[in-house]
Amino acid sequence: MAEHRLSRRQWIGGALAAATIPRMALADDLERRSRAEGSLLIYSNMAEYNWQPIVMGLRRRYPWLRVDAMDMGPTEVFERYYAETSAGRRSADIIVSSAPDAWLRFAGQQQIAAHRSIEDAALPGWSKPLPGLHTLSADPMVMVYNKALLPPQMRPRGLRQLAAIAAANPRKFRHRITTYDAEVHALAYAVQWTAISAGRPGGWDLMAKLSPYVRVESGGATMLDKVTVGEYLAGYHISAVTVLPKMRDKGRAEIVSWELCADGTPVVPRGIAVTRKARNPASAALALDFMLGRTGQIAAAQGGLTPYRHDVGEREVPYLTLDGIARRIGRENLVMVGYDHRMVAQNTAFIRKWDSIFKRFDG
Known part of the structure; x- marks a missing residue:
C-alpha cells in the first residue's frame, strides 16, 4: 500500500479548516438563539451620538436585533443593574463603563458572564483585564x-x-x-x-x-x-x-x-462585558464580538470613541486611534x-x- 503523506500546505489547510468549523458552528448557534431573543439592552456612560454608528452597524449585520442603549453615569450603570436583578427584574444584557474601580467590584460579585470573544486573538492582552471583561475603546x-x-x-x-x-x-x-x-x-x-x-x-x-x-x-x-x-x-x-x-x-x-x-x-479603557444575568445572552455575545471586531471598532470611532486595534488606521477614522496618539506624543507619555x-x-x-x-x- 502506497504511503500517503500530506504536504505542509495541505496539513495547515486542514488544521485551519478544522479550527474554523467549531467557530462557525458557534456563530451559527448564537445567531439562531439571538433570532429567538430579538432584543438587546445595554447600559452605558455613552451618549446617543456615540452609540448611533455602532447601533447602525449592528442592525446591518443582525437586522432582527432591536438594540436599546441607555446613557447614565459610569457607576450608575452598575447600581441600576444591582437594584433590578436583586428584585428579579430585567436589566442590562451588556454593560459599558469607563469606571475601573466599579468593574473590580462587579467582578468581585461574580456578575460578569464567562464570554470568550471570537476576536480575542486579535486583541492586546491589556484589553482583557479580567475574565469576561473586554475593552470597547481606549x-x-x-x-x-x-x-x-x-x-x-x-x-x-x-x-x-x-x-x-x-x-x-x-x-x-x-x-x-x-x-x-x-x-x-x-x-x-x-x-x-x-x-x-x-x-x-x-x-x-x-x-x-x-x-x-x-x-x-x-x-x-x-x-x-x-x-x-x-x-x-x-x-x-x-x-x-x-x-x-x-x-x-x-x-x-x-x-x-x-x-x-x-x-x-x-x-481610559472603556470596559464592556456581558452580564451574568443577561436575559438575551446570545444577542449580547454577538453584539460584543461585533464591537470588538475591526468593523465595530471603526463604527465606534465614528461616534467619537478611540479604537485600539492595530489593524485600524488613522485614515479610516475621523478622530484618533491609540497607535496614532502614541506616535504623536510618544508611547512613554x-x-x-x-x-x-x-x-x-x-x-x-x-x-x-x-x-x-x-x-x-x-x-
Whole structure:
C-alpha cells in the first residue's frame, strides 16, 4: 500500500479548516438563539451620538436585533443593574463603563458572564483585564483652551506648561482653569488617581501649583461649554469622547482648540462585558464580538470613541486611534488607567487630600 503523506500546505489547510468549523458552528448557534431573543439592552456612560454608528452597524449585520442603549453615569450603570436583578427584574444584557474601580467590584460579585470573544486573538492582552471583561475603546483625556482669549504664547501643550503660564499670569488665570472633580464619579476619580499616582505629568506637587487657578466640575460637556463662552480659559483631563464630536460645530471650533497633553495623557479603557444575568445572552455575545471586531471598532470611532486595534488606521477614522496618539506624543507619555486594586483601597485618603487642595479656595 502506497504511503500517503500530506504536504505542509495541505496539513495547515486542514488544521485551519478544522479550527474554523467549531467557530462557525458557534456563530451559527448564537445567531439562531439571538433570532429567538430579538432584543438587546445595554447600559452605558455613552451618549446617543456615540452609540448611533455602532447601533447602525449592528442592525446591518443582525437586522432582527432591536438594540436599546441607555446613557447614565459610569457607576450608575452598575447600581441600576444591582437594584433590578436583586428584585428579579430585567436589566442590562451588556454593560459599558469607563469606571475601573466599579468593574473590580462587579467582578468581585461574580456578575460578569464567562464570554470568550471570537476576536480575542486579535486583541492586546491589556484589553482583557479580567475574565469576561473586554475593552470597547481606549479614550484619551485632552486639554482644551479658548484661543480667542489666549494669545499663541499662552496656549498650553502640556500640564506643566499650563501651570507655569498660570503662575506667570495669576490674575488672568485665577479660578479660570477646570478639570473633573475626583470626588463626583468613578471616571473622574480613576483619571485623577492614575495621573497623580503615576506622576505624569506630575503628582500632588503639581496639583498644589495648579490649585489657585482651578475650579473642578462634574461633567465634560459642562467644562467644554464654559471654556467656549470664556468662563474658563482652559481645561485639562477632559474626555475626548465628549470633546471631539462637539468640535464638529464650526462656531465652537473657531473659539476652542484641543491638545493631547504632551507630558502625560491619561487613556481610559472603556470596559464592556456581558452580564451574568443577561436575559438575551446570545444577542449580547454577538453584539460584543461585533464591537470588538475591526468593523465595530471603526463604527465606534465614528461616534467619537478611540479604537485600539492595530489593524485600524488613522485614515479610516475621523478622530484618533491609540497607535496614532502614541506616535504623536510618544508611547512613554501614555498614562494608561488600569484595573488596580489600590485605586479602590486608597479612595478615602485620596479624596481627602484632593479636597484639601482643590476645595479650600471655593468661594
